[in-house]
Amino acid sequence: xxxxxxxxxxxxxxxxxxxxxxxxxxxxxxxxxxxxxxxxxxxxxxxxxxxxxxxxxxxxxxxxxxxxxxxxxxxxxxxxxxxxxxxxxxxxxxxxxxxxxxxxxxxxxxxxxxxxxxxxxxxxxxxxxxxxxxxxxxxxxxxxxxx
Amino acid sequence: xxxxxxxxxxxxxxxxxxxxxxxxxxxxxxxxxxxxxxxxxxxxxxxxxxxxxxxxxxxxxxxxxxxxxxxxxxxxxxxxxxxxxxxxxxxxxxxxxxxxxxxxxxxxxxxxxxxxxxxxxxxxxxxxxxxxxxxxxxxxxxxxxxxxxxxxxxxxxxxxxxxxxxxxxxxxxxxxxxxxxxxxxxxxxxxxxxxxxxxxxxxxxxxxxxxxxxxxxxxxxxxxxxxxxxxxxxxxxxxxxxxxxxxxxxxxxxxxxxxxxxxxxxxxxxxxxxxxxxxxxxxxxxxxxxxxxxxxxxxxxxxxx
Numbered sequence: 001x002x003x004x005x006x007x008x009x010x011x012x013x014x015x016x017x018x019x020x021x022x023x024x025x026x027x028x029x030x031x032x033x034x035x036x037x038x039x040x041x042x043x044x045x046x047x048x049x050x051x052x053x054x055x056x057x058x059x060x061x062x063x064x065x066x067x068x069x070x071x072x073x074x075x076x077x078x079x080x081x082x083x084x085x086x087x088x089x090x091x092x093x094x095x096x097x098x099x100x101x102x103x104x105x106x107x108x109x110x111x112x113x114x115x116x117x118x119x120x121x122x123x124x125x126x127x128x129x130x131x132x133x134x135x136x137x138x139x140x141x142x143x144x145x146x147x
Numbered sequence: 148x149x150x151x152x153x154x155x156x157x158x159x160x161x162x163x164x165x166x167x168x169x170x171x172x173x174x175x176x177x178x179x180x181x182x183x184x185x186x187x188x189x190x191x192x193x194x195x196x197x198x199x200x201x202x203x204x205x206x207x208x209x210x211x212x213x214x215x216x217x218x219x220x221x222x223x224x225x226x227x228x229x230x231x232x233x234x235x236x237x238x239x240x241x242x243x244x245x246x247x248x249x250x251x252x253x254x255x256x257x258x259x260x261x262x263x264x265x266x267x268x269x270x271x272x273x274x275x276x277x278x279x280x281x282x283x284x285x286x287x288x289x290x291x292x293x294x295x296x297x298x299x300x301x302x303x304x305x306x307x308x309x310x311x312x313x314x315x316x317x318x319x320x321x322x323x324x325x326x327x328x329x330x331x332x333x334x335x336x337x338x339x340x341x342x343x344x345x346x347x348x349x350x351x352x353x354x355x356x357x358x359x360x361x362x363x364x365x366x367x368x369x370x371x372x373x374x375x376x377x378x379x380x381x382x383x384x385x386x387x388x389x390x391x392x393x394x395x396x397x398x399x400x401x402x403x404x405x406x407x408x409x410x411x412x413x414x415x416x417x418x419x420x421x422x423x424x425x426x427x428x429x430x431x432x433x434x435x436x437x438x439x440x441x442x443x444x445x446x447x448x449x450x451x452x
Contacts, residue, residue: 025323026323041216041307041308041311042308042311044211044213044253044310044311045208045314046322047207048319049203056203057205058202058205059204059206059207060204060206060207060375062372064209066220067216088410089407094410094421095412106421107419108412108420108422110422110425111423111425111426112407112427113361114410114425115372139205141207143213
């Protein structure tokens with residue numbers, strides 16, 4: 001009897017929080033991350049997710065010669081720092097924001113087009129016994145034609 | 148965009164499965180923004196560890212704006228006759244055709260914008276709006292957006308900003324509302340239109356010196372990304388049909404060779420930018436190119452019919 005009452009309440013709660021978290025993430029991406037692209041044109045793609053402390057995400061994308069790119073990766077304030085690195089097909093690390101004081105953006109261009117992989121990781125909590133925090137992480141790409 | 152979650156714990160799978168059923172989402176996937184604050188029992192360290200191992204995977208295709216920019220930067224002239232006629236927009240009544248053609252019309256819109264075909268920009272925005280409305284993506288392209296576009300029709304920066312914004316709003320809406328398969332079809336339509344227009348613009352008289360041929364070869368790098376994106380929605384009949392078409396295209400792309408030296412990053416302090424240096428050698432014969440062009444045209448024709 002009790003479970004038949006709990007399930008609809010739980011379902012309602014999950015549906016409401018699912019949609020509100022989604023809308024919140026999109027708003028965060030537009031309000032906080034988009035301005036980080038500065039003079040670069042946003043490509044229009046949307047990549048954002050709610051990540052938990054210590055959680056990792058990967059993104060695969062082809063980058064073209066003739067373009068200047070800016071990658072912007074932003075995490076909500078309630079999260080610890082967001083680390084990101086760019087690796088090539090042979091797993092060589094081409095850039096890590098750990099070496100740049102966890103910068104949110106990286107500007108680059110390519111001599112030849114390449115498929116690269118981004119690894120994004122929300123730093124783990126210093127206090128592992130506590131419930132891990134979660135929050136939006138947004139990845140945006142801006143481009144302009146190479147001068 | 149595609150996201151996929153790999154989670155190892157049996158307990159966590161049951162928790163997520165229940166959550167998936169209750170919220171009407173497909174199991175095994177983790178659409179954008181679907182996650183919310185989940186309270187994990189703090190005493191169960193193994194569950195927390197498993198949760199931390201969860202891996203989100205995005206597969207990013209070149210966007211319509213990026214595809215159009217690649218064509219323009221190659222110095223290619225543009226032919227309006229290659230676009231999907233706006234009069235076709237009444238034909239699309241299924242979710243599959245509306246999703247594919249939302250991507251296609253957005254790509255066409257990007258071309259009209261970058262090549263400053265101002266008369267056509269509003270027309271293509273209206274066709275994209277019709278597709279978005281048909282898919283239930285309300286308010287993504289509303290009247291204020293059309294008005295702003297009209298007011299700034301000669302300002303290419305603002306026009307590109309509006310296109311980028313509407314494309315992002317469409318895809319984020321679909322992802323966040325558990326319509327990942329529809330979102331994938333929008334992205335697929337946009338990618339195919341860029342490839343279709345590129346291949347049709349190639350003049351075989353200057354095949355070896357044509358910069359655009361190089362950009363088409365580069366699409367080989369994205370075909371696996373596209374397949375991964377589609378396969379994450381496998382089981383959806385519309386997606387399964389597209390997978391078969393893309394697999395045929397991959398067979399042709401597999402005949403193209405791309406070899407790269409090791410990439411060496413070189414930081415330039417003056418521009419605060421890094422150059423990723425590498426030597427790449429590619430090989431695509433005119434015969435393979437013709438085969439590719441025919442296959443792309445056939446697939447694109449099935450999308451716009």
